[in-house]
Amino acid sequence: MRKKELPRAQELAERAFANLERFLHIEAVSGVVLLLAAVAALIWANSPAAESYEKLWHTPLTFGLGERVYSQSLHFWINDGLMTIFFLVVGMEIRREIHEGALSSLRQAALPMAAAIGGVAVPALIYLSFAHAAAEQQGWAVPTATDIAFAVGVLALLGKSIPSNVRIFLLALAIIDDIIAVLIIAFFYSGGLDYSGFAVSAIGLLMVVGLQKIGVGTAYAYIVPGVITWLGVLMTGAHPTLAGVVLGLMTPVAAMPMRERPLDAITRFTGELLGRAKAPEQDASDLMDPLKRLRLAQRELVPPVVRIQGTLHPWVAFGIMPLFALANAGVSLSGADLSAEAPMWVMIAVTTALVAGKPLGIVSVSWLMVRLGWCALPAEVNWRSITLIGLLAGIGFTMSIFIANLAFTDAASLGAAKLGVLGASVIAAVVGLTWGVLGMRKRSSSDAVRSTS
Numbered sequence: 001m002r003k004k005e006l007p008r009a010q011e012l013a014e015r016a017f018a019n020l021e022r023f024l025h026i027e028a029v030s031g032v033v034l035l036l037a038a039v040a041a042l043i044w045a046n047s048p049a050a051e052s053y054e055k056l057w058h059t060p061l062t063f064g065l066g067e068r069v070y071s072q073s074l075h076f077w078i079n080d081g082l083m084t085i086f087f088l089v090v091g092m093e094i095r096r097e098i099h100e101g102a103l104s105s106l107r108q109a110a111l112p113m114a115a116a117i118g119g120v121a122v123p124a125l126i127y128l129s130f131a132h133a134a135a136e137q138q139g140w141a142v143p144t145a146t147d148i149a150f151a152v153g154v155l156a157l158l159g160k161s162i163p164s165n166v167r168i169f170l171l172a173l174a175i176i177d178d179i180i181a182v183l184i185i186a187f188f189y190s191g192g193l194d195y196s197g198f199a200v201s202a203i204g205l206l207m208v209v210g211l212q213k214i215g216v217g218t219a220y221a222y223i224v225p226g227v228i229t230w231l232g233v234l235m236t237g238a239h240p241t242l243a244g245v246v247l248g249l250m251t252p253v254a255a256m257p258m259r260e261r262p263l264d265a266i267t268r269f270t271g272e273l274l275g276r277a278k279a280p281e282q283d284a285s286d287l288m289d290p291l292k293r294l295r296l297a298q299r300e301l302v303p304p305v306v307r308i309q310g311t312l313h314p315w316v317a318f319g320i321m322p323l324f325a326l327a328n329a330g331v332s333l334s335g336a337d338l339s340a341e342a343p344m345w346v347m348i349a350v351t352t353a354l355v356a357g358k359p360l361g362i363v364s365v366s367w368l369m370v371r372l373g374w375c376a377l378p379a380e381v382n383w384r385s386i387t388l389i390g391l392l393a394g395i396g397f398t399m400s401i402f403i404a405n406l407a408f409t410d411a412a413s414l415g416a417a418k419l420g421v422l423g424a425s426v427i428a429a430v431v432g433l434t435w436g437v438l439g440m441r442k443r444s445s446s447d448a449v450r451s452t453s
Contacts, residue, residue, distance in 0.1 A: 030317035031153025038329040045330030083243040111375040116176035118365025123357030129436040130349030143353035145399035151301035165379035190238035201232030217256040254367015265297035343416035350420030359390030394428030
């Protein structure tokens with residue numbers, strides 16, 4: 001059967017959207033967009049329009065119904081509201097990895113788990129060795145976090161010369177790093193807890209469980225329970241984004257139970273749909289029921305944890321995270337008083353801990369675990385690869401800036417910490433790329449020698 005030709009404009013639009021979709025799925029692109037947002041924030045905050053930068057993020061945004069209103073700054077809604085969706089995706093990534101990925105077995109997860117712990121402990125100790133005052137020591141967790149999007153994006157720039165197991169190891173390490181960061185936020189950067197908020201959160205989580213039990217598969221049904229859970233966590237005094245992690249971990253890894261396999265249902269409903277569509281006296285309304293059932297069967301082909309994460313990922317990677325960077329990376333260089341001793345030491349401590357502490361902790365603990373015989377390097381992963389992973393783990397960015405906002409109330413120390421994170425992330429990315437290019441060339445040369453001998 002000959003395909004019907006489309007209007008020229010529609011055909012060009014289809015090609016453009018297809019190319020855009022392929023472009024957005026390139027891992028390095030999200031890292032580039034994040035970097036551009038951070039650069040834009042720095043330029044804006046240090047331009048003649050710097051006042052408008054501060055004014056924009058402090059603009060109040062109010063939600064309410066009748067007399068009940070809740071007003072917070074735009075900065076709050078980004079950091080405490082939209083970033084909950086980022087943490088929801090993080091929770092789903094953790095859930096998937098535990099179910100069927102690099103964290104699904106203790107043997108497989110042991111080495112990246114140990115490496116991640118080393119990559120958290122050593123930077124924290126290095127930071128504390130610099131900071132002496134209690135106010136400065138609050139930032140000990142800032143250099144412990146790794147930015148998954150940036151680190152994986154930079155790794156992707158090295159191309160296909162990087163074995164897939166290196167990427168898997170970095171992903172596993174970064175996800176474990178995120179788990180530790182979430183626990184740090186929960187235990188060290190939450191205020192005095194109001195236990196009445198836990199009751200509100202429990203209501204939201206019970207609603208989630210109830211909807212799952214009765215087989216409700218559409219994600220929209222979980223928005224209200226999710227908001228209730230978020231409000232409950234906010235009421236407790238803990239950081240509300242933790243609600244996203246909890247909800248992500250609760251997302252089912254199996255499709256909703258159906259009376260027949262989704263593929264069998266699709267076949268049956270497609271046949272029924274074709275039969276009704278070809279009927280002599282076909283009524284369009286007769287197609288609604290089989291179409292509805294067909295869409296349900298198609299949806300259940302993919303587990304919710306994969307489906308929802310896949311849907312949210314572009315919004316998080318190209319919307320929420322760049323917006324977060326734009327709102328938080330704008331450090332005024334004139335306002336950051338590095339002439340004062342405390343801010344200067346905060347910046348130096350954060351930079352040193354990320355650039356040197358991350359690779360030192362990851363490589364040394366990995367070496368110790370392998371040396372003691374408790375773990376083994378994965379196939380195609382050598383010590384040059386582990387060093388590369390350690391260097392890229394020094395890219396803190398999103399999570400490090402997020403923790404800095406929680407750790408420091410003093411504007412000068414917060415600005416210094418952000419400058420340290422931004423500087424360290426750039427240094428770690430450049431050094432990691434350089435090491436990757438040189439290391440992979442050596443690997444290629446040694447492989448070529450082996451093949452000819």
